[in-house]
Amino acid sequence: MKKNRKHRFATRAVHGGQQHDPLTGAVMTPIYQTSTYAQSAPGVHKGYEYSRTANPTRKALEASLASLEGGEFGIAFASGMAAISSVTQLFKSGDHIVCSDDVYGGTFRLFDKIYKNFGLRFSFVDTSDIKNIKTALTGNTKMIWIESPTNPTLKITDIAAVAKIAGSKKIMLGVDNTFMSPYFQSPLDLGADLAMHSTTKYIAGHSDIVGGAIVTSDADLAEKLHFVQNAGGGVPGPQDCFLTLRGIKTLHLRMERHEHNARRIFEYLRSQESVKKLYYPGDLKHPGHEIQKKQARGFGAMISFDIETLDNANRFMSKLEIFTIAESLGGVESLIEHPAIMTHASVPPETRAELGITDGFIRLSIGIEDADDLLEDLARGFATLG
Numbered sequence: 001m002k003k004n005r006k007h008r009f010a011t012r013a014v015h016g017g018q019q020h021d022p023l024t025g026a027v028m029t030p031i032y033q034t035s036t037y038a039q040s041a042p043g044v045h046k047g048y049e050y051s052r053t054a055n056p057t058r059k060a061l062e063a064s065l066a067s068l069e070g071g072e073f074g075i076a077f078a079s080g081m082a083a084i085s086s087v088t089q090l091f092k093s094g095d096h097i098v099c100s101d102d103v104y105g106g107t108f109r110l111f112d113k114i115y116k117n118f119g120l121r122f123s124f125v126d127t128s129d130i131k132n133i134k135t136a137l138t139g140n141t142k143m144i145w146i147e148s149p150t151n152p153t154l155k156i157t158d159i160a161a162v163a164k165i166a167g168s169k170k171i172m173l174g175v176d177n178t179f180m181s182p183y184f185q186s187p188l189d190l191g192a193d194l195a196m197h198s199t200t201k202y203i204a205g206h207s208d209i210v211g212g213a214i215v216t217s218d219a220d221l222a223e224k225l226h227f228v229q230n231a232g233g234g235v236p237g238p239q240d241c242f243l244t245l246r247g248i249k250t251l252h253l254r255m256e257r258h259e260h261n262a263r264r265i266f267e268y269l270r271s272q273e274s275v276k277k278l279y280y281p282g283d284l285k286h287p288g289h290e291i292q293k294k295q296a297r298g299f300g301a302m303i304s305f306d307i308e309t310l311d312n313a314n315r316f317m318s319k320l321e322i323f324t325i326a327e328s329l330g331g332v333e334s335l336i337e338h339p340a341i342m343t344h345a346s347v348p349p350e351t352r353a354e355l356g357i358t359d360g361f362i363r364l365s366i367g368i369e370d371a372d373d374l375l376e377d378l379a380r381g382f383a384t385l386g
Contacts, residue, residue, distance in 0.1 A: 009183060010252045013249055013251045016063070016064050017061075018063070018064060028245075029242065029245055031057055031238045031241075032051075032055055032238050034055075036050055036051070037050070052230060053230050055238055057238040058076050058235065058238065060241070061076050061236075062213075064248055065199075065203075065215055068182040069177075069188055069195050070182075070189060071215040071217045072222070073217065073218075073219070073222035075213065075225045076236050077211065078211065078234045079198070079212045079234070080196070080199070080212035081106050084110060084145075084196060084212075085110060085232075086225060087174055087196070089228050089232065091143065093118060093119025094119055094121070095121070096121045096138050096140040096142065097120060097121070097123070097141070097144075098136045098137065098143070098145070099123070099144075100127045100147050101126050101354075101355065102147070102150035102151070102153050102355050103145075103150060104343065105344035105346045108124070108344075108346060123136040124351075126155065127146045127157040128150075130162065130165070137165075142171060143171060143172040143173070144172070144174070146173075146174070146175055147179070148179075148180075149179050149180070149281055149292075149302065151178075151179065152343070152363040153304060156287075156289075158291050159173075159187055159191065160190045160191055162191075164191065166193075172193045172194070172221075173193050174192065175187035175194070176196050176197075178330070179201075182251075183202075183298075184255060184296050184297050185296040185297070188216070195214070195215045195216075198211070199211035199212055199213050200330070201331075202251065202254070202255065203247060204248075206243070207331035209243045209244055211241075211244055212236075255301075261366045261374060262280070262299070262303060263299075266278070269303065275306070276307065277306040278304075280304075303363075304361065304362065307385065308360040309360045310360065312360055313360050313362055315381075316381040317362070319383070321380065322374060323335065323336040323378070327343050329363075332368045334367035336362060337365075338361070338362060339361055339362075340352055340357055343363070344357055
């Protein structure tokens with residue numbers, strides 16, 4: 001199938017899907033801050049009638065996203081959760097979905113607390129072991145949904161291997177590619193039917209918008225998702241689309257710095273006696289390291305570690321000056337959070353315990369600051385642990 005890859009990634013990040021404004025020649029796509037469009041006669045218009053259905057700024061963003069992921073169709077949403085929700089709305093009561101067990105808490109909440117009520121059935125399994133996926137499949141399985149790396153324990157799933165299973169049984173494969181961004185990983189190339197992003201994170205990259213996206217090369221799937229997008233109305237406004245487009249233009253530069261800093265911080269963390277467990281796909285000892293090397297172009301900038309107790313976690317985090325205690329990730333600033341209390345509080349305690357998300361578990365989103373300053377900041381935290 002034809003791929004949207006006329007140029008290399010950095011060039012696509014700056015120019016992909018973009019064209020100069022035909023009216024003024026503006027280099028940046030204008031913010032079309034309008035809800036409706038004039039029609040010369042009933043039903044006769046210039047391709048736009050109402051901004052929930054289509055908006056020129058959003059259309060430019062969708063074309064850019066498709067270009068980044070090497071897909072044919074981009075569909076933008078008001079949030080990552082709106083994107084996942086729209087995918088889930090493609091199914092009906094009785095359908096079964098296999099999902100990674102270690103997923104973002106919001107994804108678990110959406111599936112377990114909302115769509116279960118509409119008759120959809122879910123199996124949450126460790127997809128890093130392909131056997132678990134095969135065992136979970138039923139005659140009504142319609143989709144396999146995976147995160148790789150997972151949030152927050154950074155498990156790695158062999159996307160190509162899962163794609164073979166899904167393809168042989170005509171099951172949709174969706175991949176949440178948020179942690180890697182299109183710069184490091186291309187799920188569609190590995191056989192996935194769709195790649196999903198919380199564009200709030202690395203794609204926009206500046207912690208100033210909330211957004212989501214799906215990219216696919218399947219025309220029928222894209223048509224269905226566009227229908228749900230329009231019917232459900234979970235669309236981003238033009239201002240958010242503009243800011244996301246602006247962020248995309250430096251995605252390649254930011255991701256390189258994010259990972260550079262993350263590698264240095266990983267090396268520092270593994271030397272700390274207080275760190276009892278360390279999670280980073282770039283670790284040679286990580287069980288998914290070789291798969292990550294095979295299917296991605298880098299290891300990203302998310303790191304998790306365990307310092308045993310909630311008291312340790314609180315003391316450690318309270319002394320940091322540069323790392324900000326906050327949910328979300330992927331912005332230019334470094335963030336630190338406590339999943340059990342913050343992003344994964346909706347996951348039952350017993351499930352968190354099974355996944356290893358203890359009261360001493362901490363997740364880092366490494367930003368693009370000076371790495372030495374970040375290391376000094378972490379040292380302040382570790383000094384509290386004796």
